Amino acid sequence: DIQMTQSPSSLSAFVGDRVTITCRSSQSIIRDLNWYQQKPGKAPKLLIYGASSLQSGVPSRFSGSGSGTLFTLTISSLQPEDFANYYCQHSFNIPFTFGPGTKVEIK
Amino acid sequence: QVQLVQSGAEVKKPGASVKVSCETSGYTFTDYYIHWVRQAPGQGLEWMGWISPKSGDTDYATKFQARVTMTRDTSISTAYIEVNSLLSDDTAIYYCARASRWELVGDYWGQGTLVTVSS
Numbered sequence: 001d002i003q004m005t006q007s008p009s010s011l012s013a014f015v016g017d018r019v020t021i022t023c024r025s026s027q028s029i030i031r032d033l034n035w036y037q038q039k040p041g042k043a044p045k046l047l048i049y050g051a052s053s054l055q056s057g058v059p060s061r062f063s064g065s066g067s068g069t070l071f072t073l074t075i076s077s078l079q080p081e082d083f084a085n086y087y088c089q090h091s092f093n094i095p096f097t098f099g100p101g102t103k104v105e106i107k
Numbered sequence: 108q109v110q111l112v113q114s115g116a117e118v119k120k121p122g123a124s125v126k127v128s129c130e131t132s133g134y135t136f137t138d139y140y141i142h143w144v145r146q147a148p149g150q151g152l153e154w155m156g157w158i159s160p161k162s163g164d165t166d167y168a169t170k171f172q173a174r175v176t177m178t179r180d181t182s183i184s185t186a187y188i189e190v191n192s193l194l195s196d197d198t199a200i201y202y203c204a205r206a207s208r209w210e211l212v213g214d215y216w217g218q219g220t221l222v223t224v225s226s
Contacts, residue, residue, distance in 0.1 A: 034212055036152075043202055043216035044144075044152065055214065087152055091210035095168040096142075098152040 002026050002090055006099035012107040019075040021102045023088035028068045032092040035064055035073045038101075039084045047086075048073065078104070109133040111203055111217035118223045119193050126189040127220045129203030136184035137161040140206045142213060143177065143188045145199040153199075157209055158186055166209065193224045 003026040013019050023033065031051035036044035046055045048064035051071055061076040075082055083106055088099040114128040129141060143155040156167035158177040165177045171190075179186045186203060201220045204213030 032210065036213075043219055044204075044213065045216070046212065046214050049212045089152070089154075089211065091212055094166060095170075096154040096211040098154070100151050 001095055002029060002092060002097055004088055004090060004097050004099040006086075006088060006102050008102060009100065010103040010105065012105045013078050014107050015078055015080055017078045019078050019082075019104060021073045021086055021088075021104075023066075023071045023073070023099050025069045025071075025090055025092075029090045029092035031067050032090055033064070033066065033071045034089045034091060035062075036087045036089065037082075037084045038087065044087065049091075075104075080106075109205070109215045111205060111215055113201075113203060113217040113220045116221040116223070118225065121193055121195060121224055121226055123193050123224075124189060124191045125193060125222050126187055127201050127203075127222065129186045129188075129217050131184045131186070131205070134205075136179075136181060138207075140209055141177075141179070141186040142204045142206055142211050143175075144202045144204060144211075144213070146202070146219075147196070147199045150199075154211060155188070155201075157206070157211070159209070160184075160186065190222075193222075195224050198222065198224045 005024045033051045035048040038044045052064045086102045110132045112130045137160045142157045158165045160179045174191045176189045203217040205215045
């Protein structure tokens with residue numbers, strides 16, 4: 001199974017800050033990497049698919065990059081509604097695995 | 108609009124079975140795969156498997172192959188997951204998610220169903 005790791009596990013930031021979350025896979029997954037946002041008590045919401053494609057309806061302040069084993073999610077200017085947990089997930093092969101998550105909190 | 112609406116919370120005893128439904132609307136049910144993902148309390152996300160509503164084909168994570176069955180009823184655009192021989196470790200929120208292919212890229216998700224396994 002492909003193992004996914006994320007860093008940091010949590011971060012505190014101000015509204016307006018630029019935030020970057022890193023995701024690593026235990027083997028190359030080409031660009032088969034997706035990012036989700038999850039708020040307490042809610043289902044995950046797809047933000048980015050295929051490493052860098054923005055899901056319809058997602059604000060352009062979210063962007064993704066990377067290939068192979070290293071990927072990043074960037075929020076260019078953090079907004080109050082962005083405080084949540086963020087998960088990466090590979091879709092390269094079965095089983096599809098998720099990273100452990102990054103909690104983004106208000107500073 | 109696309110909606111996936113799941114059945115309500117369940118409380119089961121160890122060794123019992125549970126069946127969770129995922130009723131879809133707003134799109135052609137047979138054009139998209141349904142994946143099931145679970146989340147234990149305060150924990151991360153765990154993929155369980157997928158079903159093709161068109162063919163009924165399924166594929167499960169090895170961990171769940173012996174205890175999980177995914178089915179669908181195309182007449183009511185609903186997918187189901189049944190988990191047998193429940194353990195306390197199966198206590199989790201179970202989500203269904205829609206994807207255009209067998210790969211999990213979940214563009215719409217159900218609201219989740221809490222399954223509690225307790226004696």
